[in-house]
Every structure is written in structure tokens, then in C-alpha cells.
Amino acid sequence: MSVCPICNGLATFHKYCPLCGHQMQNAGVIHDFYDNYSAYLDQEIYEDGYRLNDHAICVHLMNCPNCHYDTNISIQRLNIN
Numbered sequence: 001m002s003v004c005p006i007c008n009g010l011a012t013f014h015k016y017c018p019l020c021g022h023q024m025q026n027a028g029v030i031h032d033f034y035d036n037y038s039a040y041l042d043q044e045i046y047e048d049g050y051r052l053n054d055h056a057i058c059v060h061l062m063n064c065p066n067c068h069y070d071t072n073i074s075i076q077r078l079n080i081n
């Protein structure tokens with residue numbers, strides 16, 4: 001099976017805000033985000049998020065707690081047996 005190392009606590013991801021340099025926080029997995037906020041989002045984006053998650057990639061939302069910039073990062077899933 002393949003698992004996302006971030007979701008499963010196997011690794012932590014450090015990313016620094018390109019705007020202010022503050023360390024960004026993992027704000028969740030993108031399909032959870034879409035589940036919560038899908039009413040506000042275009043359906044095509046919603047479906048694309050699921051398609052990405054169906055492949056070997058887990059998409060996370062990163063948020064800067066300092067200036068509120070946010071961005072998506074794609075995490076390669078690891079195969080574990």
C-alpha cells in the first residue's frame with residue numbers, strides 16, 4: 001500500500017513563506033479542505049484535487065500564520081508493505 005509520510009507522521013515538512021520567511025504550517029490535506037469548503041469552490045478544481053489524491057501524491061495545504069499566505073504542496077506517497 002502507499003501512504004503519505006506527512007499524514008502518517010513518518011516525516012515532517014518544513015516550508016518557509018516566500019513572502020515573509022516565517023515557517024509555514026501544515027493546514028491539512030487538500031481533499032479534507034475541499035470537503036469542508038466545497039460550496040465555495042469550483043467543481044472542476046474539486047474533482048482535480050481528488051484526481052491528484054488518487055495518484056501517488058497527497059496534496060497538502062500550507063498556511064503562513066504570520067501573513068496568511070497559503071499554498072499547496074504535493075507529497076509523494078511511499079510504498080510500504
Ligand SMILES: [Zn+2]
Pocket residue numbers: 004005006007008029058059060075
Ligand atoms: Zn498527506
Ligand SMILES: [Zn+2]
Pocket residue numbers: 017018019020021022064065066067068069
Ligand atoms: Zn508569510
